[in-house]
Amino acid sequence: MTSFLPYSSSSSSKGGIGGSVRSSLIEPDGGSLVDLVVPESQRAAKVSEAESMVKVKLTKIDLEWVHVISEGWASPLKGFMREDEYLQSLHFNSLRMKDGSVVNMSLPIVLAIDDETKENIGGLNDVALVGPNDTLVGILRSIEIYKHHKEERIARTWGTTAPGLPYVEEVISSAGNWLIGGDLEVLEPVKYNDGLDHYRLSPQQLRKEFDRRQADAVFAFQLRNPVHNGHALLMNDTRKKLLEMGYKNPILLLHPLGGFTKADDVPLDVRMEQHSKVLEDGVLDPETTTVAIFPSPMHYAGPTEVQWHAKARINAGANFYIVGRDPAGMGHPTEKRDLYDPDHGKKVLSMAPGLEKLNILPFRVAAYDTVASRMAFFDPARAKDFLFISGTKMRTYARNGENPPDGFMSPGGWEVLVKYYERLQAQEENLKPTVLST
Structure with a gap:
């Protein structure tokens, strides 16, 4: 079961002048945000x-x-x-x-x-x-x-x-x-001119956005994959838990990684289009969700890297961070096993120096419930009823033109992935050498 750490009043400021809610629920590391762009x-x-x-x-x-x-x-x-x-x-x-x-x-x-x-x-x-x-x-x-x-x-x-x-x-x-x-x-703000720069909100811009939304809690979710309904279940459940804890307007920061990723990961532009469809389909609520790109490159360094992902979100104003199974991990590059223990990421975050002011939210495992035909939190008492669909399996479905079980992903989001893999296969076919026969 998910355990929620008690909220630290020392990192919160719900009152403020005139009783207004401030987004600076957590101070940036060092007390103030660094801004190195020349005026x-x-x-x-x-x-x-x-x-x-x-x-x-x-x-x-x-x-x-x-x-x-x-x-x-x-x-x-x-x-x-x-x-x-x-x-x-x-x-x-x-x-x-x-x-x-x-x-x-x-x-x-x-x-x-x-x-x-x-x-x-x-x-x-x-x-x-x-x-x-x-x-x-x-x-x-x-x-x-x-x-x-x-x-x-x-x-x-x-x-x-x-x-x-x-x-x-x-x-x-x-x-x-x-x-x-x-x-x-x-010398000037870094821009990529790829049609996605409007998603690349700086920590300062995100804090202003949380102010505009009058957030009294911000919970961040880091991902580098398309959003399926298991992710959405987790994020929606987290918001429900925060409401039960007494928060009035917790805001989700859906924060996909936008820097370097390995070759078989879904490209950023496809992921952003997929995330947009997930919100359009109502799987996540646009009124309580801020979608932005985190510009960091990806290391796939497991428990070491997940600390960086959490620390950076402190600077963006998030005071809660969701962590799941094998965060920032990958398969071992030469052996058929995970490179890291899947539970070590969340354990390290709960003990990491310098992250004491951030509330870490370990999430419950979600899988496809074959009885209910939807994504649900895994119940060990009826383990045989659950189907685990990995990122690799999801990509295989899309690449082969197969549909996942109903309720795994929003229809609009799935369509984006299928079209991406169709384009990719067409490109691969065009790159194959032509065989001349006599």
């Missing part, structure tokens, strides 16, 4: 300065991290990590502030450079950052360059150095042998 009035001067600096080229995923840092998701971090921050993150999953307090920081947020770039920088204090398309992105000041011990980073972040870890293969293996840290200034 428009200073932009021209900063651009001119950056043009004369030594340039450091960013990858697409580096740019996603610039986005994350600049908007305050990693508050109180103010740039790519210097070595002392990196070592604290890597070995303690947290950072100690000057006042002695501790904030959670379970993933190193670092920028790698190669030998040639390090040589070009020499003894300079500041460098300019340019994006994958060579446009100026920002300035990194008071820099520090230190060795990139890749094996140590991989082993401590993932708990394994087995080949086939998606983020490692995409980002770390080919990265330079040095890390560069410093204070970040971003």
